[in-house]
Amino acid sequence: MDWRAIGKRIRQQREYMGLTREQFAEQIDVTPKFCSDIEAGVKGMSVPTLCRIAKVLRLSTDYILWGKSEQDNPDSVMMVLENCTERERLYAEQLLKIFVAAMNSSDD
Numbered sequence: 001m002d003w004r005a006i007g008k009r010i011r012q013q014r015e016y017m018g019l020t021r022e023q024f025a026e027q028i029d030v031t032p033k034f035c036s037d038i039e040a041g042v043k044g045m046s047v048p049t050l051c052r053i054a055k056v057l058r059l060s061t062d063y064i065l066w067g068k069s070e071q072d073n074p075d076s077v078m079m080v081l082e083n084c085t086e087r088e089r090l091y092a093e094q095l096l097k098i099f100v101a102a103m104n105s106s107d108d
Helices: 003-016 021-027 032-040 047-057 061-066 076-082 086-106
Strands: none
Touching: 003 032, 003 047, 003 061, 021 032, 021 047, 047 061
16 A cells, blocks of 8 residues: 555645645544644554545545546546535536536427
8 A cells, every 4th residue: 555645645635625734633533743644654544534534535535545536437427426515516416407408408
């Protein structure tokens, strides 16, 4: 297992989400030092910690561990929607309805 690559993926998403290491550590119930060690690839993590990280960062555990892209998954749209907030899902649903209506009207 490539702990450095795992840590890099975690750090990139944390920074993308605008979370400080301290904020993130608090949300996943670890110390900022342990969080730093995970991101540096110095230490691994337990399954419960991995699950908390995935939930907070809205990433799949497959992506965190293996770098597997959601696009590699045949259900990639569902994976994307699962990782959205409720507000984002509602917005995506509205966009999809508009898209389907436009496609149906172009068939006429």
